[in-house]
Amino acid sequence: MLPESHSILNLLEGGFSQLKVLVIGDLMLDRYIHGEVERISPEAPVPVIRHAQRYERAGGAANVAMNLAGLGCQAFLAGFWGGDSEQAELAAILDRAGIDTVGVVTTSLPTISKTRIVGRMQQLLRLDIESRDTPPATEVQRLQERATELIAKVHAVILSDYAKGALSNTLCEIVIRAARLAGIPILADPKTPDFSKYNGVTTVCPNLGELAAATGIPAHRTEELLAAGQALVVEHDFKFLTVTMSEKGITVLRPPSPDSSGTYHSPARAREVFDVSGAGDTVIATLAACLASGLQIETAAEVANLAAGIVVSKAGTVPIAAHELVAALTPSSGLTASEKILDLERVKLRVAEWRASGETIVFTNGCFDLLHVGHITLLEDCRRFGSKLVLGLNADASVCRLKGPTRPIVNQGERARVMAALAAVDAVVLFEEDTPLELIRALKPNVLVKGGDYTVETVVGHEDVIAAGGRVEIVPTVEGFSTTNLVKKLTATTHNEEMLK
Incomplete structure (x- = not known):
């Protein structure tokens, strides 16, 4: 049974509903086309997919907001989307989940979308629609204003950075300063090897590959890599670093002290892994909800680990739901x-x-x-x-x-x-x-x-x-x-x- 389990259950069964969390970052639409592969095309050596099913889900920063909504939080979203059909589909998904999109700015650029073509549960092709252009200065300014206004209304902020242009260095600096002045936790999911972009956040949540890119140390040299991660905490004024380690679980890093190694490890819960897409979004959303509710980071990491184990057992980008965590947390043998x-x-x-x-x-x-x-x-x-x-x-x-x-x-x-x-x-x-x-x-x-x-x-x-x-x-x-x-x-x-x- 997890530490502080009674507090966690209270939060999942009503406490999170009082919590407001802002997600700022790169919004995406994830589209899935499933079918059966029965033959190779006579026109080229490629498989022919007989279409069977199509569905859309929120991706990127929008999926982080979906995870927050699934936990019962009041989720606010800020970022860019275009005035196109993909925007309409994404907006409908978010609206059904009760996510507030007042912070989202409509831009002249297309809504980012990723279309995955899957045959017999094997992804065969991914088609990305996005622009490499920078949004116009007026739209960037509008996003800064909306994000700053929302920070005054929420209990935590997440920077969901997919390196698609929403989170500029300037915006990150403005948001981090405002969140620190408000005394609320701010978490960052990085897609850049330069963590100075996130100076002053409560925690950055890299995976092993991202931490390796930030430190220059190969991911397989785990002990050395984590020691370098501890140095980043001091260098960039983080409270701690939260490293997702795939099948190994989650490790929380603080600077070592005479009384502590500064390392806390939460091993992964054993589950069959079906699809890891979106697991990082689930982790950072769960961490933010737990930290904003006053739980210790060690407990937050355990809950996030449990949530990630649930979503990777599903196909596609699927957010966590509070009832799934409650069911996992309440085996009769595990409760007092x-x-x-x-x-x-x-x-x-x-x-x-x-x-x-x-x-x-x-x-x-x-x-x-x-x-x-x-x-x-x-x-x-x-x-x-x-x-x-x-x-x-x-x-x-x-x-x-x-x-x-x-x-x-x-x-x-x-x-x-x-x-x-x-x-x-x-x-x-x-x-x-x-x-x-x-x-x-x-x-x-x-x-x-x-x-x-x-x-x-x-x-x-x-x-x-x-x-x-x-x-x-x-x-x-x-x-x-x-x-x-x-x-x-x-x-x-x-x-x-x-x-x-």
């Missing part, structure tokens, strides 16, 4: 008991995120006053029906009404903590009512489980679950085990002990 105890709003969010990641949601409920073998058997049976188990727990007032004035024996806080500590349980939520009907309607589980001598028709909430496409499972109770029997035994034992005194 307190992290599984949720109120209604949090459990609704958690269930929605699990469902979006393809999990099957199971729900059961009960008082669970004095845990016994029957309870454990029920919960183990529940896990056979799905991948995530939510336990509805009767609050004390509800137990009292159902069981009598002497119950519960164990208060609701302690009962919740005990139940949440069980590996079979993924979330515990208390309810005050006599039945969990409203809770079931709110969560819409895929499987509703009840233990005992019930029929499907007598289980509270069965109609709602079945109407939503779910099902009801009845599991038998373990004979001879009940809280009532335990109470009788305890009472009898206490009585006998009193008689012997």
